[in-house]
Amino acid sequence: xxxxxxxKTAVRSPRGGLSAAVLVLVVACAxxxxxxxxYAYDIQNLPGSNAEPSRTHWMGTDEFGRDLMSRIxxxxxxxxxxxxxxxxxxxxxxxxxxxMAGYFGGWFDRAVTAxxxxxxxxxxxxxxxxxxxxxxxxxxxxxVAISIAYLAQFTRLTRAQIMALKNETYVEATAxxxxxxxxxxxRHLLPNALTPVIVAGMLATGDxxxxxxxxxxxxxxAQPPTPSWGAMMxxxxxxxxxxxxxxxxxxxxxxxxxxxxxxxxDALIEALDIRNRLRSV
Amino acid sequence: xxxxxxxxLLASSMLVxxxxxxxxxxxxxxxxxxxxxxxxxxxxxxxxxNGTQLNxxxxxxxxxxxxxxxxxxxxxxLATEWESTADGMSWTFKLRPGVTFHDxxxxxxETIVWWIPQxxxxxxxxxxxxxxxxxxxxxxxxRFVMKNPDPNLLSNMSSGxxxxxxxxxxxxxxxxxxxxxxxxSGPFRLESxxxxxxxxxxxxxxxxxxxxxxxxQGAPHIxxxxxxxxxxxxxxxxxxxxxxxxxxxxxxxxxxxxxxAAATVQVGTMPGTGLFYIPINTTVEPFTDIKVRExxxxxxxxxxxxxxxxxxxxxxxxxxxxxxxxxxxxxxALRISYDPDRSNAVLDDAGWVMGSDGVREKDGTxxxxxxxxxxxxxxxxxxxVVQAQLKAVGIGADITVFDSATINDQYRKGTxxxxxxxSYSWANADIIDWFFSGQRLGYPNVSxxxxxxxxxxxxxxxxxxxxxxxxxxxxxxxxxxVLSQFVFAPxxxxxxxxxxxxxxxxxxxxxxGTRLQSQTVVDITVN
Numbered sequence: 001x002x003x004x005x006x007x008k009t010a011v012r013s014p015r016g017g018l019s020a021a022v023l024v025l026v027v028a029c030a031x032x033x034x035x036x037x038x039y040a041y042d043i044q045n046l047p048g049s050n051a052e053p054s055r056t057h058w059m060g061t062d063e064f065g066r067d068l069m070s071r072i073x074x075x076x077x078x079x080x081x082x083x084x085x086x087x088x089x090x091x092x093x094x095x096x097x098x099x100m101a102g103y104f105g106g107w108f109d110r111a112v113t114a115x116x117x118x119x120x121x122x123x124x125x126x127x128x129x130x131x132x133x134x135x136x137x138x139x140x141x142x143x144v145a146i147s148i149a150y151l152a153q154f155t156r157l158t159r160a161q162i163m164a165l166k167n168e169t170y171v172e173a174t175a176x177x178x179x180x181x182x183x184x185x186x187r188h189l190l191p192n193a194l195t196p197v198i199v200a201g202m203l204a205t206g207d208x209x210x211x212x213x214x215x216x217x218x219x220x221x222a223q224p225p226t227p228s229w230g231a232m233m234x235x236x237x238x239x240x241x242x243x244x245x246x247x248x249x250x251x252x253x254x255x256x257x258x259x260x261x262x263x264x265x266d267a268l269i270e271a272l273d274i275r276n277r278l279r280s281v
Numbered sequence: 282x283x284x285x286x287x288x289x290l291l292a293s294s295m296l297v298x299x300x301x302x303x304x305x306x307x308x309x310x311x312x313x314x315x316x317x318x319x320x321x322x323x324x325x326x327x328x329x330x331n332g333t334q335l336n337x338x339x340x341x342x343x344x345x346x347x348x349x350x351x352x353x354x355x356x357x358x359l360a361t362e363w364e365s366t367a368d369g370m371s372w373t374f375k376l377r378p379g380v381t382f383h384d385x386x387x388x389x390x391e392t393i394v395w396w397i398p399q400x401x402x403x404x405x406x407x408x409x410x411x412x413x414x415x416x417x418x419x420x421x422x423x424r425f426v427m428k429n430p431d432p433n434l435l436s437n438m439s440s441g442x443x444x445x446x447x448x449x450x451x452x453x454x455x456x457x458x459x460x461x462x463x464x465x466s467g468p469f470r471l472e473s474x475x476x477x478x479x480x481x482x483x484x485x486x487x488x489x490x491x492x493x494x495x496x497x498q499g500a501p502h503i504x505x506x507x508x509x510x511x512x513x514x515x516x517x518x519x520x521x522x523x524x525x526x527x528x529x530x531x532x533x534x535x536x537x538x539x540x541x542a543a544a545t546v547q548v549g550t551m552p553g554t555g556l557f558y559i560p561i562n563t564t565v566e567p568f569t570d571i572k573v574r575e576x577x578x579x580x581x582x583x584x585x586x587x588x589x590x591x592x593x594x595x596x597x598x599x600x601x602x603x604x605x606x607x608x609x610x611x612x613x614a615l616r617i618s619y620d621p622d623r624s625n626a627v628l629d630d631a632g633w634v635m636g637s638d639g640v641r642e643k644d645g646t647x648x649x650x651x652x653x654x655x656x657x658x659x660x661x662x663x664x665x666v667v668q669a670q671l672k673a674v675g676i677g678a679d680i681t682v683f684d685s686a687t688i689n690d691q692y693r694k695g696t697x698x699x700x701x702x703x704s705y706s707w708a709n710a711d712i713i714d715w716f717f718s719g720q721r722l723g724y725p726n727v728s729x730x731x732x733x734x735x736x737x738x739x740x741x742x743x744x745x746x747x748x749x750x751x752x753x754x755x756x757x758x759x760x761x762x763v764l765s766q767f768v769f770a771p772x773x774x775x776x777x778x779x780x781x782x783x784x785x786x787x788x789x790x791x792x793x794g795t796r797l798q799s800q801t802v803v804d805i806t807v808n
Contacts, residue, residue: 046585046590
């Protein structure tokens with residue numbers, strides 16, 4: 001229960017509470033889309049295309065006459081699943097690589113640091129575009145591209161934490177008692193290094209949603225008719241003078257989700273007092 | 282005295298500066314920016330001989346022997362006169378005197394002797410396939426000795442693909458011709474070319490050999506002409522509305538009401554020369570089965586696409602040729618028009634059973650196919666509608682969007698695609714040969730169709746016709762056979778819609794020719 005205390009503290013703050021409410025709504029949309037959405041996301045009704053928001057279509061229809069609200073609700077699935085999966089892969093890989101590099105040092109550390117520094121010198125979007133150019137467009141490709149694009153920051157953060165923690169007295173004591181390297185890393189170091197990485201992962205999820213939307217905007221993410229907020233905005237650009245709601249509502253969905261993730265992340269940082277912990281590191 | 286000198290110096294400087302400023306303003310006033318048709322975005326080269334895709338600027342850099350007017354008559358450009366013997370086995374062309382290429386090389390009979398053999402072993406070889414040899418009669422007269430009569434010769438020679446490059450530059454540049462430089466004798470010189478972005482042209486001040494279709498018989502009025510490539514229609518529309526560009530070669534019908542309402546924009550239309558269609562890869566399952574091809578072809582609701590995506594502007598396509606061509610008059614029973622009952626019936630007959638998710642299955646295999654398209658609003662919209670229409674009869678389709686510059690290379694692999702949404706712009710029945718000849722599998726024959734009977738009919742149509750009437754009959758028969766094999770599904774015939782900023786430029790009211798090409802552009806003035 002103690003692990004949930006910081007979350008409770010974060011939710012109790014005004015911005016944490018508000019952002020948590022929005023996030024719960026978005027996650028609920030993603031999980032229960034088939035039951036919440038008023039229409040199917042892929043059924044076209046061409047004579048009803050570009051209809052403005054009304055009582056039958058609260059957010060209007062797109063250029064194919066599909067209900068925009070239903071597509072935004074289903075689009076939450078794509079955005080959240082891609083972003084969360086990609087960042088989870090990135091966090092797990094970053095924790096493993098960073099922990100090994102920070103603990104063992106030597107040539108392995110130098111190699112990991114060199115690769116991390118190299119990838120960190122490129123913007124995430126550039127890395128993602130290069131990777132998708134190699135492996136081809138699609139949801140799975142976007143997940144892989146985002147996870148690799150964000151790997152550097154988690155590896156670096158974990159490595160810094162481990163390097164500081166491995167000289168702590170309790171670690172030396174554990175080693176003197178005969179504990180193996182992996183026991184020390186996974187039982188004693190990583191649990192203490194985990195919190196800042198998890199919070200950084202949460203904040204990166206917001207960035208990943210934007211990156212997924214950007215790649216979707218370029219037509220590299222989910223392929224039609226699967227809805228993705230970025231792809232919806234992309235198709236909306238062609239209709240911007242005729243049906244501006246096609247681009248406005250997905251844009252608002254992205255903005256609300258990302259702002260909420262960032263606000264909740266900030267509230268969580270305060271609740272966990274991470275800034276002071278990082279300073280001491 | 283010293284004061285006077287300073288004053289004079291100052292006054293002289295101001296006078297010179299003012300004059301230079303005036304000249305600069307005058308020069309800049311002769312500049313214009315056009316936006317190429319969306320389907321031509323990504324054209325990789327200006328090599329007319331080797332190229333398989335050319336954009337709207339090609340006829341400005343190069344001249345052709347003849348130009349075809351909207352009424353199908355031919356007018357001399359680099360040829361002034363021509364005649365054919367009664368048996369069609371010999372053509373004599375008189376060439377225009379005084380023509381020079383942009384590199385200063387002269388245009389004469391030797392140019393033609395060099396030019397015709399260049400087509401051998403290229404994708405465009407069919408254009409000159411009927412020509413056995415070229416004989417020089419005198420410096421400005423050549424005779425084509427034919428292998429067989431070719432009633433389509435003049436039509437071929439009016440094509441942008443039969444634009445005439447400078448032999449010296451062509452040989453010197455090799456594979457780089459059309460990419461790093463392109464040297465012709467047209468009204469504009471190529472200054473720079475960046476694939477997918479822009480082409481900058483400057484006026485050829487020596488130009489004095491425009492055809493009689495042009496009012497202006499001298500150098501073009503526009504001194505610097507930039508062709509921009511913008512794949513997004515809304516961006517192009519916005520650029521025209523805000524004065525960023527002066528002319529759009531193509532305008533989506535969505536924007537017509539807004540453009541027509543704009544005080545500064547003039548919209549014009551011309552008869553269409555193009556057609557949207559779906560090639561069906563006949564070598565990949567499940568489309569090796571003609572019944573599945575038939576089902577896919579009859580699942581396309583052309584009228585729904587015309588009415589809802591194009592606002593009823595243009596016409597439905599039920600064959601592979603535009604309606605204005607005589608070879609489009611096929612047996613009505615062979616026309617491919619939306620018939621979902623027929624699609625469902627043939628799929629049922631073929632053993633494809635409707636699944637619970639709306640996609641048919643047979644022996645545990647889902648009827649799920651790859652549907653390719655290229656970048657650009659229009660292609661993506663048509664493709665999504667096609668996807669839904671196929672789904673309505675139980676054919677699931679996964680869309681993949683490719684960059685327009687690279688998609689042809691993807692087709693050449695031959696086995697990765699199953700269906701695609703494509704378009705062409707061509708006002709001649711030999712487009713059937715281009716897209717369905719067994720000699721060009723992969724691309725342009727995206728359908729990968731290689732059929733012995735079709736090849737025989739192709740040969741008869743392309744090189745076995747002695748008269749125009751015979752050619753039409755042969756192409757009609759070939760066209761009917763193509764339709765009967767369901768190797769494609771027709772979608773839509775657009776009209777050509779262009780729009781320009783009437784405060785920035787003046788465009789002749791009547792566009793001469795079948796497209797907005799050099800004969801009109803030399804007459805365009807900057808206001």
